[in-house]
Amino acid sequence: MAWRDKGKRVVTSNKELVAEKGAELLKIAAEHGCNFLFEASTGGAIPIIRPLHQCLAANDITAIAGILNGTTNFIITKMINENMAFGDALALAQKLGYAEQDPTADVEGHDACRKICILASLAFGKHVYPKWVHCEGISAVTLEDVMYAESWGGAVKLIGSVKRTDGGKILPIVRPAFVCSNNQLSHVSDVFNGIMVYGDAVDEVMFYGRGAGKIPTASAIVADIVDVAKMTETSISQTWEDSSDDSFIADYKDDIVSVYVRVKGVPAEKISEAFGTVEYLSRDGQPADELAFISPAMKERDFDSKLEAIGGEVLGKIRVLELE
Amino acid sequence: MAWRDKGKRVVTSNKELVAEKGAELLKIAAEHGCNFLFEASTGGAIPIIRPLHQCLAANDITAIAGILNGTTNFIITKMINENMAFGDALALAQKLGYAEQDPTADVEGHDACRKICILASLAFGKHVYPKWVHCEGISAVTLEDVMYAESWGGAVKLIGSVKRTDGGKILPIVRPAFVCSNNQLSHVSDVFNGIMVYGDAVDEVMFYGRGAGKIPTASAIVADIVDVAKMTETSISQTWEDSSDDSFIADYKDDIVSVYVRVKGVPAEKISEAFGTVEYLSRDGQPADELAFISPAMKERDFDSKLEAIGGEVLGKIRVLELE
Numbered sequence: 290m291a292w293r294d295k296g297k298r299v300v301t302s303n304k305e306l307v308a309e310k311g312a313e314l315l316k317i318a319a320e321h322g323c324n325f326l327f328e329a330s331t332g333g334a335i336p337i338i339r340p341l342h343q344c345l346a347a348n349d350i351t352a353i354a355g356i357l358n359g360t361t362n363f364i365i366t367k368m369i370n371e372n373m374a375f376g377d378a379l380a381l382a383q384k385l386g387y388a389e390q391d392p393t394a395d396v397e398g399h400d401a402c403r404k405i406c407i408l409a410s411l412a413f414g415k416h417v418y419p420k421w422v423h424c425e426g427i428s429a430v431t432l433e434d435v436m437y438a439e440s441w442g443g444a445v446k447l448i449g450s451v452k453r454t455d456g457g458k459i460l461p462i463v464r465p466a467f468v469c470s471n472n473q474l475s476h477v478s479d480v481f482n483g484i485m486v487y488g489d490a491v492d493e494v495m496f497y498g499r500g501a502g503k504i505p506t507a508s509a510i511v512a513d514i515v516d517v518a519k520m521t522e523t524s525i526s527q528t529w530e531d532s533s534d535d536s537f538i539a540d541y542k543d544d545i546v547s548v549y550v551r552v553k554g555v556p557a558e559k560i561s562e563a564f565g566t567v568e569y570l571s572r573d574g575q576p577a578d579e580l581a582f583i584s585p586a587m588k589e590r591d592f593d594s595k596l597e598a599i600g601g602e603v604l605g606k607i608r609v610l611e612l613e
Numbered sequence: 614m615a616w617r618d619k620g621k622r623v624v625t626s627n628k629e630l631v632a633e634k635g636a637e638l639l640k641i642a643a644e645h646g647c648n649f650l651f652e653a654s655t656g657g658a659i660p661i662i663r664p665l666h667q668c669l670a671a672n673d674i675t676a677i678a679g680i681l682n683g684t685t686n687f688i689i690t691k692m693i694n695e696n697m698a699f700g701d702a703l704a705l706a707q708k709l710g711y712a713e714q715d716p717t718a719d720v721e722g723h724d725a726c727r728k729i730c731i732l733a734s735l736a737f738g739k740h741v742y743p744k745w746v747h748c749e750g751i752s753a754v755t756l757e758d759v760m761y762a763e764s765w766g767g768a769v770k771l772i773g774s775v776k777r778t779d780g781g782k783i784l785p786i787v788r789p790a791f792v793c794s795n796n797q798l799s800h801v802s803d804v805f806n807g808i809m810v811y812g813d814a815v816d817e818v819m820f821y822g823r824g825a826g827k828i829p830t831a832s833a834i835v836a837d838i839v840d841v842a843k844m845t846e847t848s849i850s851q852t853w854e855d856s857s858d859d860s861f862i863a864d865y866k867d868d869i870v871s872v873y874v875r876v877k878g879v880p881a882e883k884i885s886e887a888f889g890t891v892e893y894l895s896r897d898g899q900p901a902d903e904l905a906f907i908s909p910a911m912k913e914r915d916f917d918s919k920l921e922a923i924g925g926e927v928l929g930k931i932r933v934l935e936l937e
Contacts, residue, residue: 334815336667340660347835473821476800490832491658494822497797498815508814511671 297321300513302329302506308403312416312531319528326513326527331357331404334505335498336512337484341411342527348488350412352452352612357404359480359500360388360395361427361447366478368435369444375430387480397426398447398463405449408484409461410529412451417461421535425464433551434605436572437581441549443469445607446477452487452612458539466610467549467583473497474610487612542590547609551581555601563595583609621645624837626653626830632727636740636855643852650837650851655681655728658829659822660836661808665735666851672812674736676776676936681728683804683824684712684719685751685771690802692759693768699754711804721750722771722787729773732808733785734853736775741785745859749788757875758929760896761905765873767793769931770801776811776936782863790934791873791907797821798934811936866914871933875905879925887919907933 299318301307306314307330318325328338332355344350356362360382367378379396382388394400402424409417427447438445446468451461468475473495477483482500487493499505549570552560560567560582567582575581584592589608596603623642625631630638631654642649652662656679668674680686684706691702703720706712718724726748733741751771762769770792775785792799797819801807806824811817823829873894876884884891884906891906899905908916913932920927 335818336664339667340664343660343663343836343840344832346839347832471802473797473800476797478795488832490828490835492823492829494659494820496818496820498818504814505816508668508671508812511814512667515670516667 298324304330304403308406329509333500348490352487354450355484357401398424401449409451415532422461423541437570444475454539460539551605553602622648628654628727632730653833657824672814676811678774679808681725681773722748725773733775739856746785747865761894768799778863784863875929877926
């Protein structure tokens with residue numbers, strides 16, 4: 290890339306590039322007096338990179354949580370609103386051109402992972418590489434899970450999030466989550482994206498809009514181009530450092546979580562024995578040998594041991610979103 | 614004000630000042646080579662002035678609609694969620710310090726009016742004075758209205774909005790509105806604000822957060838201060854022209870609206886006669902002589918004549934929000 294001349298500007302919408310090589314590119318740009326902007330790489334039309342940077346000026350960001358992939362949100366919305374099974378909703382998304390013929394990057398959460406890496410890097414100042422982020426997609430989410438989430442008072446959503454942890458580390462993760470209806474993210478439907486930013490001064494701020502599509506993405510690119518065109522000198526303020534290892538990334542197994550569980554063939558006594566008091570959920574057509582509940586909050590590795598201890602067949606397991 | 618020196622910067626959170634004197638102050642600032650920033654004047658902690666300006670770079674803004682006043686949104690939320698009457702909810706808001714002892718500016722929509730004037734001026738480039746904006750508050754909204762809105766599939770919200778009209782004018786207005794649950798604004802609760810921006814490229818983008826409070830407002834002010842501190846030279850891009858008269862403001866009576874109506878002592882035949890086919894709503898405890906319906910879309914002045922023609926006692930009348 291011919292970045293030798295001072296005053297050169299680069300604008301990209303390539304999220305894979307920024308997520309994998311952002312720190313390196315920002316360093317090269319700084320060395321050569323270039324501007325490197327990437328508003329369109331995350332959240333499509335939603336102005337997020339620049340507002341997040343602006344929020345940072347006056348806030349300690351404590352967490353970010355977002356619905357960052359429109360394709361999976363479309364699939365989940367069809368499951369919730371029209372009772373479509375995952376496979377049927379995916380086929381419809383493909384027919385409408387929202388999902389690729391190979392939908393892996395969307396459905397398994399890789400696309401959301403790249404975006405939360407970009408936001409985490411920007412918010413916390415060190416490059417977060419996708420390979421360091423625990424990532425689960427929505428292919429295992431069933432209609433039954435969606436129904437239980439509704440009876441609980443919320444919705445299943447694919448959430449990419451990052452938060453500060455007690456040990457001075459950060460915890461980025463991508464996974465389906467039970468999102469309470471009090472949280473604005475639970476109301477973000479169809480192909481729309483929503484990004485919630487938690488900070489000590491702003492409390493919570495959400496940015497919502499179309500996360501993909503030619504025209505919305507073009508809108509973000511144009512905003513970047515106008516921005517760099519107005520810059521009379523280099524001013525790369527949206528930057529972060531490279532990171533040599535993942536020692537600042539917390540292990541998600543140490544995070545405190547409540548988890549929704551759907552099991553077959555497990556008596557309620559065994560559940561109480563392992564988990565103490567749980568919140569049972571119900572659904573239409575629930576078979577006599579099926580139980581669904583929300584576990585008390587505990588370290589995920591402890592939850593895993595307890596879940597193994599109760600035996601039976603685990604038909605569903607989705608974490609409850611808690612960041613505040 | 615000692616703005617004589619080039620490079621001076623002014624940052625304000627005073628919405629009344631910006632709504633009443635913005636064009637004049639922006640002109641003086643430009644003449645004296647000063648920066649004049651006012652992010653905190655609208656939406657409190659929510660970054661909206663700068664992102665809106667950024668959106669403008671690549672979009673023709675077609676409309677803006679917002680929940681711009683946290684106090685009234687808190688009152689309405691209490692009415693919806695806890696069945697509190699307007700007076701009780703207002704008293705609670707006063708007790709909690711959300712509402713002033715004289716709550717007129719909030720409750721009658723004057724505060725929301727100032728904010729939509731600022732957003733309209735910025736989006737459409739000409740100063741919109743509050744005196745030109747038709748403004749209705751929430752003091753006439755009843756628990757019955759709130760219940761009918763729910764049965765219709767939405768919520769009553771105090772909405773400040775502005776949109777381009779067919780005749781090349783703009784229509785700013787503040788009024789309670791029936792907001793459909795498909796619209797993100799219907800889910801903005803408590804003291805939170807939400808601002809939806811409609812543009813030809815972005816489609817719709819929403820900004821959500823705390824609209825008031827010392828710390829959130831301070832956060833927006835700090836963002837402005839950091840911004841001006843980084844500016845090596847004057848760069849007032851967030852500006853608009855003054856307007857000598859209101860000839861560019863459309864008459865709200867000419868706008869096409871659907872309206873929710875609650876009447877007593879009017880037979881259904883009279884309603885059909887005047888309005889044609891309407892959508893009837895129902896609520897718990899609805900008396901036999903009460904009817905509530907959504908009118909077909911028509912010019913507001915035509916609606917008014919028809920409503921007068923049906924006679925009876927009008928107990929409630931709230932416009933349906935339609936901007937898209």
